Amino acid sequence: MPALPDGDPAPDDGALPPSVADGADQRAFGVYLHVPFCRVRCGYCDFNTYTAAELGGGASQGSYARTAVREVTLAARVLDEAGLPQRPVATVFVGGGTPTVLQAADLAAMLAAVREAWGLAPDAEVTTEANPDSVTPASLAALAAAGFTRVSFGMQSAVPHVLATLDRTHDPARIPDVVRWAREAGLRTSLDLIYGAPGESLADWRASVEAALATGVEHVSAYALVVEPGTKMGAQVRRGELSAPDEDDQAAKYELADELFAAAGLHWYEVSNWARRPADACRHNLAYWRGDDWWGVGPGAHSHVGGVRWWNVKHPRAYADRLEAGLSPATGREVLSAQTRTLERVLLEVRLASGLPTSVLSPDGRHAVAGLVADGLLEPRPALDRAHPRVVLTRRGRLLADAVVRTLVA
């Protein structure tokens, strides 16, 4: 995981300013549970994850769930003391790392703690990430029984040499099986794909997209590979052992994927996410882009509640030690100004197919919309909608979304 951002120090008791309660009943509340363990670390991965089973004390894999539950308890108290209304949890997302490295019972215990602290909404979306090679029909059924409603598999590619470059150990032939098992267990399913890995041809990528679609899956996330400094792959690229991803190649692959997905009936709802029906979209992730409230549990996890963003200490051992000492694991935070919140809103909502209301923009930003439409970066129809003018990216605009944002906030 990249270094934590700079911010103000977070208070030891995790207390939030009373301003976080403003308008809270308008915002959904979600919980992210981070599982900082993997069996193998992938060469491109810069997430906060560890392969050692024994990190000591409450940071070891065996005792991690108990430690995370402590933070859930602390979270319930902090939100209550900040004057936030009791809101049942709308979405839960267990990510990592590899959540399925933990025993299904541990994941169930963490989910139970969330349910006990706030209650789950009747239609709550409860997702876990999973490795295709660490699930069985039985384990998926156990997750469903514990209350999980959705599973997101790290497929990444269907091509063996691409998987090898990415250090992925699973057998691509398992993908249709795991999707079928998940469906049989009553779980909604998503597949993650990565494009632009060194050595991946356009044909390789097409094969991966087609393989994903062949499973009949209702949700796909597709990400351009980013080689981060400090990763094994970063070092390999630096040494010239691997070629750096080429942005033009990635653009071509994005366009190909978007075409193939659309042809198969999967539509983009966020720059890197496609779903068959609106109801198939990941509601937990939508909450990030819509500025809802969520509490991130786990080392290095980020949270956002009512205009306050904070992040936990990064190392699982430091995380466990703080919680055992009765302290908040938060290490830094920022209280956003109205101006900053607007900037974030532009930055995040532009990424959505539902778009950004132009009323959020400054006069200069609104003025720039016409030029962006003329350049083919924004859809003309929503921009010209009299009642609710919105900024919605075209396909080319999605590929240049950051440039569009820079123009809108200039």
Place this chain on the structure above:
Amino acid sequence: MGRRRAAAWDHEGTPSLVRGALRPVSPIPSAAASTRIRPAATPQELLRNFCIIAHIDHGKSTLADRMLQLTGVVDDRAMRAQYLDRMDIERERGITIKSQAVRMPWEVAGTPYALNMIDTPGHVDFTYEVSRSLAACEGAVLLVDAAQGIEAQTLANLYLALENDLAIIPVLNKIDLPAAQPDKYAEELAHLIGVEPEECLRVSGKTGAGVAELLDRIVAQVPAPHGEPAAAARAVIFDAVYDTYRGVVTYVRVVDGHLDPRERIVMMSTRATHELLEIGVISPELTPTSGLAAGEVGYLITGVKDVRHSKVGDTVTNAGKPATRALAGYRDPKPMVFSGLYPIDGSDYPNLRDALDKLKLNDAALNYEPETSVALGFGFRVGFLGLLHLEIVRERLEREFGLDLISTAPNVEYDVTMEDRTEVRVTNPSEFPSGKIKEVREPVVRATILAPSEFVGTVMELCQGRRGDLQGMDYLSADRVELRYRLPLAEIVFDFFDALKSRTKGYASLDYEAAGEQAADLVKVDLLLQGETVDAFSAIVHKDKAYAYGVAITAKLKELIPRQQFEVPVQAAIGARVIARETIRAVRKDVLAKCYGGDITRKRKLLEKQKEGKKRMKTIGRVEVPQEAFIAALSSDASSSAAADKDKTKK
């Protein structure tokens, strides 16, 4: 008495203080003897005015320091290394930009003398100032590093000194260095000035060896001044320095008559009159005196605030009894090299103007006019004496005034005659006229290059490639050659010195002087970004080189300008004819694929940073170019020539 001290310093170069039980007796004149050499009352036969001609790094300042110590003008404790170089930049670069003059007492055979040491600038840019310093002297110490031999600029200044009929005292310095080859270079010096090798003095400014003997030799060999003490006053200005508290301090050598405090003086070139508020000598600080008599060197203060009123080479006379004829040799400083100076932060423009106004007070050769560039915004077109002058001014602006600047590639001045006979003077290539041109004339220089004979071929090849015309060639010794070329100045201001140095493993040295102008087949090459001219990159080049220039500049900008959301052609053109083209392909992807809860803060901070960065973007048509790209493109040329100059100052 003085002999003993001199002898004690003589041989091993170790100060006798270490060995001698007796306190050595100084050749500094006694108080009684000193009355004979009081300023304003020293007979000319007791005066000696000399300068030191030396290449940068050949140890002139260190030798001057030893002289100041030995004559008691500066005591050991007050001694700062290289006392005469006052400015920090000079000190850092080990070069002298502004000359100074110090009066030192010295006794030989019981007779006291007043020695005026006039420190001369050591760089080709300041040849005119050197010539005026030489005009203030009767003798010159030709100082050469015993490990390196004579360099081209020293040779040029030696010729200047010979033209001025100065007595030349050949001296080999740094004889303490293990690499010193005094015999070899004594031979070379002797050959150059027509003396016996044995007549070359051998000194070490560092240890002090031979310095007292050199002072004796100055007294013996430099002729005394022989002006007319009773005639109307005539003094030549050889330097002027602006001082915040006192205004302009003007350094003069009185040739005839005398100047007295509180009288009115006239600058003969402008007929401007000023009241003399203070007059004195430098020893080593400004010391007021009751005047300056014929043959003496000193300073004047009139309360004037701008050095432009004290023009180097001008003649000062007495308003009450003015001289009828000025001293010969005065010339207005003429800028040779031009460059646009722009603040990197546009809001610094007024600060740049104020800074130039302040520098001008102390630099009569500095010329500037406001100009506007599409690429760089508001700035100034500044005229300089040469590349080092440019570098020094730029560095002072950055250091003393805290400005961040970008300078365009240096260019020379062109005279353009149109078909309709109208004349246009071009100091900024983007202003080169576009109509029917009859003739373009460019400045040329006479260049002298000294190089080991093994490099003659490569030096000739280089000069040929720069449109040079060989004028002559001489062997200074068996293995060193002097080549004389006529070269267009424009070919030198770019990166010539760099190229010369790298082709001769650093051994060649260069000097040049203006030698009129010549007609040449020159064209203006424009750089176009998406069809829009980027003025900062317009260049005037020879027709035969236009294509190569066009290819190089388009390739460079293609590298430096980030891809835009649309395709951007980069073209070089002569008029409407495109001679080179590159294309910056459109950027296809500019989006962070993943943006989840933990990415938001980082991504927002990046956006905020980019918003800041946008302020530094220049928009050419629709193309957004980070100013850094222009700076990088410009500085790869500017820096090679600047580096050449820095090199030059070091070698």
